[in-house]
Amino acid sequence: MWCSRMALRRLQQIAVTPLNMAGGLTSNMQREMSTLPRVYITRQIPPEGLKILSESGQVQFELWDSDDVPVPRKELLQKVKGVDGLVCVLTEKIDAELLDAAGPNLKVLSTMSVGFDHLSLEELKKRGIRVGYTPDVLTDSVAELTVALLLTTSRRLIEATHEAKTGGWGTWRTLWLCGHELAHSTVGILGLGRIGVAIAERLAPFKVKKFIYTDVAPRPELASVINAEYVSFDELAKQSDFLSVCCALTPETKEICNKDLFSKMKNTSIFINTSRGGVVNQEDLYEALSTGQIAGAGLDVTVPEPLPTSHPLFTLKNCVILPHIASASYYTRNNMSALAANNLLLGLRGEPMIKELKL
Numbered sequence: 001m002w003c004s005r006m007a008l009r010r011l012q013q014i015a016v017t018p019l020n021m022a023g024g025l026t027s028n029m030q031r032e033m034s035t036l037p038r039v040y041i042t043r044q045i046p047p048e049g050l051k052i053l054s055e056s057g058q059v060q061f062e063l064w065d066s067d068d069v070p071v072p073r074k075e076l077l078q079k080v081k082g083v084d085g086l087v088c089v090l091t092e093k094i095d096a097e098l099l100d101a102a103g104p105n106l107k108v109l110s111t112m113s114v115g116f117d118h119l120s121l122e123e124l125k126k127r128g129i130r131v132g133y134t135p136d137v138l139t140d141s142v143a144e145l146t147v148a149l150l151l152t153t154s155r156r157l158i159e160a161t162h163e164a165k166t167g168g169w170g171t172w173r174t175l176w177l178c179g180h181e182l183a184h185s186t187v188g189i190l191g192l193g194r195i196g197v198a199i200a201e202r203l204a205p206f207k208v209k210k211f212i213y214t215d216v217a218p219r220p221e222l223a224s225v226i227n228a229e230y231v232s233f234d235e236l237a238k239q240s241d242f243l244s245v246c247c248a249l250t251p252e253t254k255e256i257c258n259k260d261l262f263s264k265m266k267n268t269s270i271f272i273n274t275s276r277g278g279v280v281n282q283e284d285l286y287e288a289l290s291t292g293q294i295a296g297a298g299l300d301v302t303v304p305e306p307l308p309t310s311h312p313l314f315t316l317k318n319c320v321i322l323p324h325i326a327s328a329s330y331y332t333r334n335n336m337s338a339l340a341a342n343n344l345l346l347g348l349r350g351e352p353m354i355k356e357l358k359l
């Protein structure tokens with residue numbers, strides 16, 4: 001369910017009552033509320049999560065009342081002062097500066113994301129702060145979008161609709177707007193986890209010939225679900241007709257997709273990234289796409305985000321760029337916000353979270 005704007009406003013009013021509107025309450029109620037743990041939420045998260053927090057009676061919270069612009073850093077540093085819990089999204093850098101500003105009360109951080117490259121894990125660990133995140137609930141949505149992006153890129157759908165709309169559609173032509181098909185292909189997955197498996201499961205009915213993957217080590221349990229073969233990084237590059245990046249961004253995977261990888265790929269291959277932009281060296285990708293070293297790329301993530309409209313990648317017909325929407329279904333985003341809220345509440349109660357990062 002996606003609440004109307006009015007309903008959302010009402011929820012926010014309920015939610016912020018303890019912190020902002022305490023004047024209308026009896027002094028007893030005020031006293032009781034002021035002892036509740038204080039939480040700051042860095043974004044107007046979907047209603048399911050706000051509902052859980054406001055109905056819990058366990059916390060008093062305040063939120064940045066916008067989904068269109070992130071909370072300015074200066075304001076964030078002010079707002080986190082003395083809080084016990086923090087709910088954030090992937091646009092907020094949670095680093096030493098922010099944790100120092102929050103101070104020693106902060107016990108729990110809950111991010112509404114599966115990715116955690118915006119969090120300084122070392123600093124969190126040092127301070128004994130527990131961290132919740134939101135894997136699993138977004139797997140289906142991300143896998144679905146990855147398949148959509150892959151097909152859009154390989155079958156050149158954006159170019160095709162553009163041609164149809166702008167008069168480029170002449171007579172039926174034998175090789176015009178031809179692309180590459182999944183049937184009989186080898187699909188490579190860089191970083192096999194839940195999402196990689198879910199992508200492969202969706203691609204298999206397209207008559208993919210073979211799934212291959214690479215990771216820091218073989219993952220036989222996951223691989224057996226999709227009958228995928230473990231190969232080296234080089235073999236992944238050489239054999240893949242479609243290469244889908246599913247690994248997390250870490251110091252080890254930063255720009256791992258660079259000219260070395262692209263130079264080993266076939267010139268008929270399609271590169272897809274729905275993980276993090278930082279995994280790719282974008283200059284090298286531009287070079288590979290513009291020289292025909294690879295056939296196309298579909299990106300849901302870039303560096304920076306948003307990618308400036310003047311960026312060279314936008315000039316390429318064989319590059320499809322989406323604005324980081326892989327998990328953007330109403331169902332999934334609500335589930336993510338609910339999981340983030342529940343992780344926070346459990347963490348503040350000192351109980352195991354539903355999904356907690358091991359630091």
Ligand SMILES: O=C(O)[C@H](O)CO
Binds near residue numbers: 115116326
């Ligand atoms: O990390 C995540 O959760 C995705 O990139 C956005 O849903």
